[in-house]
Amino acid sequence: MAVDEVTAELYGLPLDAFTATRNSKARELKAAGDVEAARRVAVLKKPTMAAWLVNQLVRREREQVDLLLDLGRELRAGMAGLSADELRTLTKRRYQLVSLLVNTALSYAGPRRPGADVASDVQTTLEATLADPDSADAVAAGSLTEPLHVSGFGFAGRPDVIPADDTTTGPDADVLDMAAHRERRAKLLDEARERVVQAQAEADAADARREELEAVLAAAEAEERAAASEVRRLETALERASSALAKRSEAAASAREDLEDAEEAAEEASDELAEAQEAEHRLDR
Numbered sequence: 001m002a003v004d005e006v007t008a009e010l011y012g013l014p015l016d017a018f019t020a021t022r023n024s025k026a027r028e029l030k031a032a033g034d035v036e037a038a039r040r041v042a043v044l045k046k047p048t049m050a051a052w053l054v055n056q057l058v059r060r061e062r063e064q065v066d067l068l069l070d071l072g073r074e075l076r077a078g079m080a081g082l083s084a085d086e087l088r089t090l091t092k093r094r095y096q097l098v099s100l101l102v103n104t105a106l107s108y109a110g111p112r113r114p115g116a117d118v119a120s121d122v123q124t125t126l127e128a129t130l131a132d133p134d135s136a137d138a139v140a141a142g143s144l145t146e147p148l149h150v151s152g153f154g155f156a157g158r159p160d161v162i163p164a165d166d167t168t169t170g171p172d173a174d175v176l177d178m179a180a181h182r183e184r185r186a187k188l189l190d191e192a193r194e195r196v197v198q199a200q201a202e203a204d205a206a207d208a209r210r211e212e213l214e215a216v217l218a219a220a221e222a223e224e225r226a227a228a229s230e231v232r233r234l235e236t237a238l239e240r241a242s243s244a245l246a247k248r249s250e251a252a253a254s255a256r257e258d259l260e261d262a263e264e265a266a267e268e269a270s271d272e273l274a275e276a277q278e279a280e281h282r283l284d285r
Contacts, residue, residue, distance in 0.1 A: 002029065003037050010044060011055045011143040018046045044145075049114055050121030051144035053105040058142040061104060067241045068097055069140060072130035074234060085269040086231055089262045093238050096255045098126050100245040107248060121147035191216070196284050214284065221277065228270070235262065 006025050013021055022044055030038035047055060058065050074090050102123050106114055128135035128148040135148045195213045203210060239259055246252025 002034065003040050006037075006041050007044060007143055010041075011047065011052075012059055015047070015049065015052045022046075047145045048121070048147065049109070050118045050125065050147040053108055053114070053118070053122055054125050054139060054144055054147075055142045056108045057101060057105040058139060060108070061101070061245075064097075064101060064104075064241045064245060065139070067237055068101060068126060069129055069136050070234065070237070071097060072133075072136050075130050076133070083269060085265050089231075089235070089265060092258055092262060093235075094127075094130055096251070096258055097238065097241060097245075098123060098130075100242070100249050100251055100255065101126055103249040103251065104245060124149050191220075193280065196280060200283050210284070217280075217284070224273070228273075231266070235259075235266070 006029075010018060010022055010025070022041060026038045026042040029035075029041060071090060071094060075094065102119060105122050106119055109118075125135075125139065125144070125148040128150045129139050130136075131150045135150065138144060138148060196217060199210045199213045242252060242255045242259065246255070
């Protein structure tokens with residue numbers, strides 16, 4: 001626990017205070033008799049400017065960073081059930097939110113704004129959280145030492161933290177739960193539609209069977225409504241993030257226009273879904 005607390009403190013300090021404070025903390029731990037903790041603290045690396053900016057962003061704008069991580073989970077789970085329109089909407093929000101977060105992070109450097117290379121490293125680090133759950137976990141921890149870059153199945157620039165003996169790892173449960181939910185919804189919808197077609201052909205001789213299928217269809221439509229509500233929740237959360245970040249960036253104006261376009265697209269998609277459901281219902285009569 002001592003190492004975790006010291007690590008969290010060090011990566012939240014001003015960049016020029018990192019090395020001296022790290023060495024002082026290591027000496028204190030050694031003097032207290034905790035040689036192993038002192039060793040682990042002593043080898044903690046000073047973060048690059050880009051990594052430090054992202055660490056500060058995590059501490060100062062946690063709600064907005066969490067929105068980015070949520071968006072990454074949605075994008076990574078997109079193929080499990082999001083419609084093409086929903087996925088396009090989330091992708092558009094990705095560029096909007098990353099841009100605003102990059103501008104916010106760069107503002108922490110003070111009057112001497114970092115160069116394009118630092119800005120690029122901050123951007124690639126934030127974008128890595130959208131593609132890779134390990135990157136998302138590393139950013140959320142707030143102790144990066146280098147910028148992240150997605151590469152193959154993993155990423156380069158992992159934070160150099162000495163793991164404790166009892167650390168454990170596991171899958172990203174949120175992503176798995178979301179993907180399973182969308183897969184179940186898609187499967188139920190496919191089964192319900194297939195059964196409705198079959199019931200129409202056998203309607204005269206299968207009234208009891210039709211009633212059972214109507215119950216199954218109602219359950220599938222409830223799953224659809226729940227999924228639509230989740231998409232609206234994410235859109236609402238992103239709108240709040242855009243509003244908060246608008247105070248720090250001129251990009252907010254164009255972000256609002258993008259949000260309006262996305263809402264129109266969502267309404268059109270809802271109309272199309274309603275028409276499809278109505279057609280399906282007519283076939284079931």
